[in-house]
Amino acid sequence: MGAVSFYTIILSTNGVILLSPSDIDISALESRLTTAKIGRPMQILAEIDSTNEEIGRNPTLPEGAVIIANQQTQGRGRQGRSWYSEPGTGLYLSTLLKPDLPSEKLSLITLMVGVATVSAIGQHSKLKWPNDILLNGKKLAGILCEHIPGTTPVIIVGIGINLNQTRFPEDIQDIATSLKLETGKTVNRADLVISLLENLDHEYEEFLQGKNENLIRKWTENSDLFGKTVTVQQKGKSLTGSAIKLDPQGRLVLKTPDGEQHILDSGELLAAEADSKNPFSTEHRSQR
Numbered sequence: 692m693g694a695v696s697f698y699t700i701i702l703s704t705n706g707v708i709l710l711s712p713s714d715i716d717i718s719a720l721e722s723r724l725t726t727a728k729i730g731r732p733m734q735i736l737a738e739i740d741s742t743n744e745e746i747g748r749n750p751t752l753p754e755g756a757v758i759i760a761n762q763q764t765q766g767r768g769r770q771g772r773s774w775y776s777e778p779g780t781g782l783y784l785s786t787l788l789k790p791d792l793p794s795e796k797l798s799l800i801t802l803m804v805g806v807a808t809v810s811a812i813g814q815h816s817k818l819k820w821p822n823d824i825l826l827n828g829k830k831l832a833g834i835l836c837e838h839i840p841g842t843t844p845v846i847i848v849g850i851g852i853n854l855n856q857t858r859f860p861e862d863i864q865d866i867a868t869s870l871k872l873e874t875g876k877t878v879n880r881a882d883l884v885i886s887l888l889e890n891l892d893h894e895y896e897e898f899l900q901g902k903n904e905n906l907i908r909k910w911t912e913n914s915d916l917f918g919k920t921v922t923v924q925q926k927g928k929s930l931t932g933s934a935i936k937l938d939p940q941g942r943l944v945l946k947t948p949d950g951e952q953h954i955l956d957s958g959e960l961l962a963a964e965a966d967s968k969n970p971f972s973t974e975h976r977s978q979r
């Protein structure tokens with residue numbers, strides 16, 4: 692007999708049917724959460740196009756509101772790619788931040804979310820600039836931060852983590868992985884949600900307090916990028932050099948063989964020796 696899933700059905704005030712899969716039961720999560728801001732309130736949806744889209748449709752939600760979906764039909768990644776969102780196995784979560792800060796500080800949010808996520812995942816997972824988390828060289832998680840312009844900045848933070856998938860579609864199977872595939876163990880999604888939201892709450896509070904040096908240090912400690920030769924693709928051009936450090940704004944400092952330093956504020960980081968086994972060299976989906 693196949694596995695049986697239990698669901699709690701909740702009818703929300705706006706008529707949306709919230710189906711709470713038993714392993715991430717909303718009331719159990721709420722009773723465990725000790726955060727000040729993140730996850731208050733929290734919603735779990737059985738299915739949605741994209742949790743980022745859903746937050747975007749509700750920008751008046753309070754700061755810290757979290758939406759988790761058991762499955763996404765149009766999960767989105769960076770640069771217009773899709774995010775593979777199989778039902779019940781991964782974590783698909785978005786939150787809303789409204790930091791009252793100048794726009795030049797906002798690029799650090801992706802790094803702040805990366806630090807919170809990598810430490811919730813553990814297992815020696817590594818940050819890849821600017822927004823990926825890798826385990827054993829394959830993509831385990833991705834972060835998509837979207838800015839809604841306006842007088843007070845509104846940032847939608849989307850986090851996708853591959854947890855209990857046991858296989859991936861052919862086009863990404865060489866570049867994507869899950870915690871279950873890497874460790875052989877089934878991940879308790881509720882534990883991971885709690886740990887992620889607690890970390891986010893803490894890192895966001897430090898970020899608002901301007902503890903940016905701390906953030907850059909933690910990001911650097913959780914990445915194995917520095918000292919390596921990397922190629923970064925930006926606006927159709929690519930630049931190869933040694934990854935030196937992140938500057939205080941979270942930009943990547945790259946030293947090219949001519950001795951010049953380049954400061955990159957965005958881009959796609961590719962491995963230096965591109966070959967068919969290169970985990971970052973395949974197009975299509977965003978799990979890279």
Ligand code: BTN
Nearest residue numbers: 741766767768769833849851977
């Ligand atoms: C990337 O690596 O390109 C970013 C992937 C972000 C995926 C998450 S899953 C939850 C949230 N909803 C989305 O549609 N995307 C983000």
